[in-house]
Amino acid sequence: MAEDKTDDTADAVRIEIMFKEYASFIKVYMPNVTNGGLFIRTDNPLPLDTPIQLRMRLPEETEDIEVDGRVVWTFVKGSKKAFLPKGMGIQFVNMRPEYSHKIKTIVDRFRKEIDRSSIM
DSSP, X not given: OOSOOOHHHHTOEEEEEEOOXXXXXXXXXXXXXXXXXXXXXXXXXXXXXXXXXXXXEOTTOSXXXXXXXXXXEEEOTTSTTTTSOXXXXXXXXXXXXXXXXXXXXXXXXXXXXXXXXXXO
16 A cells, blocks of 8 residues: 555555455445445444455456455344345445456456345
């Protein structure tokens, strides 16, 4: 990540995700989050508005990409939408254009599968 981070990203939670195949990317990608983002299944979602730094390896890529994000919604046990898995929605923020392009290319290629897998 760039050294000129704001105070928000300096204290961000760091999460590493490896997508070994397109199916794993499709299962966690959430096209319903405005401007792109991910759903991360977890029994302990972080509080809303928590800054996150994601390090991801996209399918068929050899290098990681690092993306800033923020928790924009959560589902926990006992919520009204209990049919949904526990976890949190992460919205990407300030994504580098080349990373956005790579993700958009995958999403466009697998749009039908993503729509079928979407939990929203």
